[in-house]
Amino acid sequence: MKDLKPKEIVTELDKYIIGQKDAKKSVAIALRNRWRRCQLDKDLQEEINPKNIILIGPTGVGKTEIARRLANLTDSPFYKVEASKFTEVGYVGRDVESMIRDIVELTVNNLRGRQQDAVQEQAVKIAEERVLDILLPPSQPKQAFEMEDQPNSVESIESEPVPSASTREKLRTMLRKGKLDDRKIDLDVTAQSSPMVEIFSNTGIEEMGINVKDMLGNLMPKNTNRRKLSVKDAMKVLTQEEAAHLVDMEKVKTEAIEMVEQSGIIFIDEIDKIAGKGQSSGPEVSKEGVQRDLLPIVEGSSVPTKYGTVKTDHILFIASGAFHVSKPSDLIPELQGRFPIRVELTSLGAHEFTRILTEPKNALVLQYIALLRTEGVVITFTQDAVEKIADIAVEVNATTENIGARRLHTLMEKLLEEILFEAPDVADKAITIDAEFVTKQLMDIVENQDLSRYIL
Ligand SMILES: Nc1ncnc2c1ncn2[C@@H]1O[C@H](COP(=O)(O)OP(=O)(O)OP(=O)(O)O)[C@@H](O)[C@H]1O
Numbered sequence: 107m108k109d110l111k112p113k114e115i116v117t118e119l120d121k122y123i124i125g126q127k128d129a130k131k132s133v134a135i136a137l138r139n140r141w142r143r144c145q146l147d148k149d150l151q152e153e154i155n156p157k158n159i160i161l162i163g164p165t166g167v168g169k170t171e172i173a174r175r176l177a178n179l180t181d182s183p184f185y186k187v188e189a190s191k192f193t194e195v196g197y198v199g200r201d202v203e204s205m206i207r208d209i210v211e212l213t214v215n216n217l218r219g220r221q222q223d224a225v226q227e228q229a230v231k232i233a234e235e236r237v238l239d240i241l242l243p244p245s246q247p248k249q250a251f252e253m254e255d256q257p258n259s260v261e262s263i264e265s266e267p268v269p270s271a272s273t274r275e276k277l278r279t280m281l282r283k284g285k286l287d288d289r290k291i292d293l294d295v296t297a298q299s300s301p302m303v304e305i306f307s308n309t310g311i312e313e314m315g316i317n318v319k320d321m322l323g324n325l326m327p328k329n330t331n332r333r334k335l336s337v338k339d340a341m342k343v344l345t346q347e348e349a350a351h352l353v354d355m356e357k358v359k360t361e362a363i364e365m366v367e368q369s370g371i372i373f374i375d376e377i378d379k380i381a382g383k384g385q386s387s388g389p390e391v392s393k394e395g396v397q398r399d400l401l402p403i404v405e406g407s408s409v410p411t412k413y414g415t416v417k418t419d420h421i422l423f424i425a426s427g428a429f430h431v432s433k434p435s436d437l438i439p440e441l442q443g444r445f446p447i448r449v450e451l452t453s454l455g456a457h458e459f460t461r462i463l464t465e466p467k468n469a470l471v472l473q474y475i476a477l478l479r480t481e482g483v484v485i486t487f488t489q490d491a492v493e494k495i496a497d498i499a500v501e502v503n504a505t506t507e508n509i510g511a512r513r514l515h516t517l518m519e520k521l522l523e524e525i526l527f528e529a530p531d532v533a534d535k536a537i538t539i540d541a542e543f544v545t546k547q548l549m550d551i552v553e554n555q556d557l558s559r560y561i562l
């Protein structure tokens with residue numbers, strides 16, 4: 107686990123998210139506490155549970171964004187799920203556990219990918235040998251029986267009836283220099299998991315902790331296709347195949363489960379959508395049902411996955427919601443108790459909007475500048491133009507619906523519509539966008555409330 111100090115975490119988040127100091131601070135503390143816990147002896151480690159967090163704030167103020175950036179910051183397994191998904195028809199009951207299965211799956215894939223990168227060099231070497239075997243098959247008669255279970259067919263090189271070690275080396279040099287890249291060879295490619303099995307395992311059989319693919323994979327004949335490939339492509343395919351063989355999957359599985367248990371973070375978005383008043387009719391029942399299902403997972407339980415059982419005691423849960431209609435106190439008390447830290451995110455004003463437009467690394471203004479530069483068009487925004495856009499965003503948010511910083515996206519798109527359309531053909535490649543331009547493009551729409559309801 108990376109050992110970023112809380113202040114460093116906040117500094118990193120500052121690069122993308124404007125304001126929201128309290129929220130940044132509490133996620134930073136939570137993250138650092140994971141690291142602190144890992145430094146303790148095992149006995150004490152077991153005793154210390156993470157302090158789960160609820161981020162509360164109106165829409166479009168950075169809740170999800172904070173979580174997303176946090177994920178990039180840590181090496182921890184990170185998974186985001188919408189709580190409302192569990193209230194949809196067909197998603198009742200134990201399916202809440204799917205979030206644990208998903209985070210494990212994600213981590214296994216990540217680790218496997220990393221391992222495969224690590225063995226890349228070795229895999230290339232083996233692939234090279236296999237390609238050489240195909241190009242230059244061992245031809246002594248006493249080796250004939252070996253050739254039988256050598257699946258890859260042969261396109262022999264006419265000029266060399268008796269291959270010798272030195273020819274092989276010559277070929278190897280040519281292969282490495284890419285001189286054989288275009289030569290075609292026949293290759294038996296093992297077909298990846300068959301789609302039929304895929305359909306099966308998605309419908310929940312995996313809940314039983316059985317890896318259907320592995321099970322059937324051993325029963326069914328190996329599915330191989332003979333394909334004609336260029337040497338270049340064959341090297342790619344074989345390298346991949348060998349890399350997959352070289353990875354120690356048992357180790358990956360154990361490590362992945364360990365990582366999820368010790369440092370996993372699950373972000374439950376839209377938790378307000380499952381906070382109901384506990385009425386006994388309609389969808390409210392299933393909302394409370396989902397909360398009840400969530401409880402053991404947040405509290406700490408063992409969830410079977412196809413890679414092994416996962417204990418959820420030390421997974422950090424960060425929940426988030428607008429809580430417009432419901433309040434955190436509408437959650438069932440047991441669940442409230444499992445989220446001891448509440449942070450409010452403030453709604454954003456003109457000052458924040460101005461900064462959001464220009465300051466983050468991925469700021470909207472920078473994005474549009476970069477996009478248009480690909481057409482050779484250089485646009486510049488004056489400071490008062492940016493301020494004007496921010497003002498308009500505040501105004502439209504106030505008169506129609508408050509969608510927070512998302513308003514900036516719609517405004518910018520409308521503002522630059524013409525330029526984005528004309529960009530490839532404009533004669534004047536330098537365009538300055540000032541307050542006047544902004545007013546001209548947007549004011550008509552802003553002043554007409556009905557219009558802005560539709561367009562902005
Ligand atoms: N404080 C902020 N700093 C920078 N960008 C922000 C900020 N708040 C929101 N944004 C921008 O607005 C967009 C929407 O924000 P985000 O997804 O975090 O909303 P949210 O708070 O999760 O809202 P919702 O409750 O609707 O899910 C993001 O893509 C982000 O670029």
Ligand SMILES: [Mg+2]
Nearest residue numbers: 169170171375
């Ligand atoms: Mg969100």
